[in-house]
Amino acid sequence: MTSPDALPRLSLSTLDAAAPTADVRPPAVDPRSTSVGIVHLGVGAFHRAHQAVFTEEAAAAAGENRWGILGVTGRSARVAEQLRPQDGLYGVLTKGRESTSLRVIGSMRGAASLVDDAERVLSAIAAPGTHIVSSTVSEKGYRRAPAGGPDLANADLAADVAALTAELSGSSGDEPARTPIGALVRGLARRHRAHGAPLTVVCCDNMMDNGRVVAGLVDGILEAVPGPGAARLRQWVEESVRFPVTMVDRITPATTPAHQAEASALSGWRDEALVVAEPFMQWVVEDLFAGPRPSWELVPGATLTDDVAPYERAKLRMLNGTHSTVAYLGALRGHRLIDEAVCDPEIAAVARRLLDEDVIPTLTAPADLELGQYRDDILERFANPSTGYTTLQVAGDGSQKVPIRLVSTIADRLAAGTVPAAATRAVAAWVVFVARGRDVTGRELPLDDPLTDRLREVAAGDDAGLADRMLGVHEVFSEPVREHDGFRRALRAEVADLLGAVPAR
Numbered sequence: 087m088t089s090p091d092a093l094p095r096l097s098l099s100t101l102d103a104a105a106p107t108a109d110v111r112p113p114a115v116d117p118r119s120t121s122v123g124i125v126h127l128g129v130g131a132f133h134r135a136h137q138a139v140f141t142e143e144a145a146a147a148a149g150e151n152r153w154g155i156l157g158v159t160g161r162s163a164r165v166a167e168q169l170r171p172q173d174g175l176y177g178v179l180t181k182g183r184e185s186t187s188l189r190v191i192g193s194m195r196g197a198a199s200l201v202d203d204a205e206r207v208l209s210a211i212a213a214p215g216t217h218i219v220s221s222t223v224s225e226k227g228y229r230r231a232p233a234g235g236p237d238l239a240n241a242d243l244a245a246d247v248a249a250l251t252a253e254l255s256g257s258s259g260d261e262p263a264r265t266p267i268g269a270l271v272r273g274l275a276r277r278h279r280a281h282g283a284p285l286t287v288v289c290c291d292n293m294m295d296n297g298r299v300v301a302g303l304v305d306g307i308l309e310a311v312p313g314p315g316a317a318r319l320r321q322w323v324e325e326s327v328r329f330p331v332t333m334v335d336r337i338t339p340a341t342t343p344a345h346q347a348e349a350s351a352l353s354g355w356r357d358e359a360l361v362v363a364e365p366f367m368q369w370v371v372e373d374l375f376a377g378p379r380p381s382w383e384l385v386p387g388a389t390l391t392d393d394v395a396p397y398e399r400a401k402l403r404m405l406n407g408t409h410s411t412v413a414y415l416g417a418l419r420g421h422r423l424i425d426e427a428v429c430d431p432e433i434a435a436v437a438r439r440l441l442d443e444d445v446i447p448t449l450t451a452p453a454d455l456e457l458g459q460y461r462d463d464i465l466e467r468f469a470n471p472s473t474g475y476t477t478l479q480v481a482g483d484g485s486q487k488v489p490i491r492l493v494s495t496i497a498d499r500l501a502a503g504t505v506p507a508a509a510t511r512a513v514a515a516w517v518v519f520v521a522r523g524r525d526v527t528g529r530e531l532p533l534d535d536p537l538t539d540r541l542r543e544v545a546a547g548d549d550a551g552l553a554d555r556m557l558g559v560h561e562v563f564s565e566p567v568r569e570h571d572g573f574r575r576a577l578r579a580e581v582a583d584l585l586g587a588v589p590a591r
């Protein structure tokens with residue numbers, strides 16, 4: 087088989103030259119006649135495998151060519167550099183248990199870096215043809231303070247606020263944008279100043295009530311900016327910008343060289359921006375838009391509704407909560423892959439108890455969602471050996487994920503008078519993952535977390551006090567949870583049990 091490096095790079099010209107084959111589905115829209123209607127902050131693999139696919143399908147179904155996407159990268163310009171030589175084209179390799187398919191997405195009409203192309207990003211947000219700014223910047227990307235508002239002490243966000251203050255007072259605004267949320271607010275300021283046309287901000291990150299979280303951050307940032315300009319802008323946002331809540335779902339593992347080789351064998355080209363995903367995809371979107379939007383309701387798996395909360399709560403606690411549980415218990419027991427870990431009988435039992443005994447009792451099922459079937463489907467999806475999703479990929483950013491996915495469930499169960507055993511064991515696994523940094527075989531488990539230094543410092547010390555020390559991390563454990571004696575005792579016991587199985591550093 088020809089090495090992918092020797093193959094031509096995917097681009098509009100290679101696509102034109104490629105003979106149509108049953109193995110590769112070409113773009114569903116014409117890239118050359120598609121204009122940008124969406125600016126997406128955080129053009130990582132998940133966006134390219136999820137919202138961009140839904141949007142391309144919606145545009146094709148409605149015969150519209152105005153829903154092209156300008157993809158914006160954060161600090162690393164890597165994805166922009168992968169997409170630019172490919173005219174924004176990239177492949178989605180869909181890996182089912184028994185099926186593999188490859189399609190090319192043509193809706194990504196440009197890629198820009200927040201750091202190097204701030205002017206382009208801010209102008210795109212302000213452009214009259216842009217109707218939506220969406221985001222997948224991960225939980226940590228929003229620079230939230232523990233109390234939930236913007237962390238104005240964060241140096242990068244403070245720099246964006248300073249640049250915004252200067253722009254609102256009339257000075258030039260050519261400062262690089264340092265944070266996605268800062269770029270959003272500065273882009274809103276440009277749009278307000280230029281023409282004030284409405285805009286919708288669609289958050290697609292795994293946070294409860296995500297749209298309202300972003301709305302609060304935007305408002306909190308504008309509140310921190312002195313002067314009448316900020317006050318007028320704040321009023322305009324209130325009147326002309328909407329922040330719908332959404333639930334997003336598609337398991338999207340990191341792309342590996344094996345995935346690249348498999349895709350190249352199907353296509354005959356090299357695609358540096360290839361993404362990999364499971365067949366399942368779902369998007370539940372609050373139908374709260376300030377202006378035009380793609381006809382997502384025409385796409386299977388997409389739902390426009392007035393109430394996303396039941397879907398979002400079910401997904402964050404059942405899928406993501408179980409994902410993190412399987413990841414931490416699995417990593418400690420030496421499992422590199424999620425599909426291996428979820429088939430480990432001990433871990434499968436904890437996952438099942440978490441779902442049945444701890445999570446489902448805290449949920450009100452949406453009318454069209456049977457939670458038992460949803461549970462079974464989630465566990466089946468995790469067991470898909472074709473995607474190669476790793477325990478470490480899920481284990482990252484635990485200080486941001488554990489509160490949303492597990493501590494929220496624990497808080498509800500404690501309030502109901504029960505100490506949730508499985509959820510407690512899941513959090514204990516995260517604690518030991520942080521403290522030990524090793525699995526049962528002694529293999530290192532790297533800690534990739536915005537609070538890495540803090541967590542390492544708190545975890546250092548005697549094993550007997552580890553659970554109590556970690557309960558002091560207020561970003562993770564809300565007060566009702568950390569002050570609950572029953573939970574504290576249960577966490578101590580689970581941590582001690584798990585520590586016993588994992589060698590000290």
Ligand code: CS2
Pocket residue numbers: 292334335336337338405406409410479480481487
């Ligand atoms: C995963 C999510 O890596 C993780 O934290 O739990 O990315 C998960 O794959 C998606 O939310 C699935 O929709």
